[in-house]
Amino acid sequence: MQLLLLPFSLLLALAGKKAASLSKSVVTLHPPWFRVLQDDSVTLRCEGSGTPENSSTRWLHNDTIIPVQIQDYKIIASINHSGKYQCQRGQSAPSDPARLEVFPDWLVLQTLKLVYMKGEPMVLRCHSWQNKNMSKVIYYHNGEGIKFFQRNSNFSINQVNSTHSGDYFCSANIKNRSNESSRVVRITVQDPSLPSWYYFSFYLVMGILFAVDTGLYFTLQREVKG
Incomplete structure (x- = not known):
């Protein structure tokens, strides 16, 4: 029996080494x-x-x-x-x-990831170029101001849910500059209990809406210039 176990032990050792x-x-x-x-x-x-x-x-x-x-x-x-x-x-x-x-901007809204699971903590950071001093830092969610800070500070949510999905950006006064705004960041909160087809439909609809909005924007630009 010991003779039979020896090759098997060697195989396990080799398999473990290979996996590592x-x-x-x-x-x-x-x-x-x-x-x-x-x-x-x-x-x-x-x-x-x-x-x-x-x-x-x-x-x-x-x-x-x-x-x-x-x-x-x-x-x-x-x-x-x-x-x-x-x-x-x-x-x-x-x-x-x-x-x-x-x-190549004055401000950027920083996040650890773009997709969060329901119940996870989320931290957003409004960061200035070369860490220049900022004042009146405001975070926005879907166009509405949600948090105001007089000094540099992160915006955090202990447990996200579906209502926290959407577009985020921040604005701030920077020394020797007028009020500046960051680019928009789209953050999605997923619910593990929802089926995968739900997320496929969501992203498809959002993609279509983005394409339509972009088309309307360039159409209006041409009309204004014309």
Whole structure:
């Protein structure tokens, strides 16, 4: 019996080693915001398994190899840094893509993700270019002001629900500038109890409405210029 168990134990050990070697690498952002402004400092970190003698890191940006082999890839963000990033560290498999969006604006509304599950906490941050001082910071949800801060502060919700889905942006007074507004961010709150077809229908309708609105906008622009 012991002779029969020996090969089986070896198979289990090999299978475990293979599974560990195929675990995925993970790209994390530091600070954690994937929406940033030009000139922001961002560090992309590659987490993965591997022994010290086999811990080199491979980076890709928009499917093109980045000529660095370090775990922490540090950048001063520019428009050219926008896109998807993947990494592979040590014996791990390549990571899933992580997205970075860089904007040449005065303000950006930052969120950890665009899709939240019902009951999760949500934090929004109104961030200014080069961290310039802001005052009268207002957060908006579907066009209505929902929170006012005299000084820099995050807007948080402990547990989101379906009413928190929609379009968000922020505005603020920046030193030596008039009132500035960020671009709109669309955030969706999903209810795990709802069927998948519900979300498919929702995104389809929202896509159609966006296309119609865009068409009307350009039609009106042509008429005004004409």
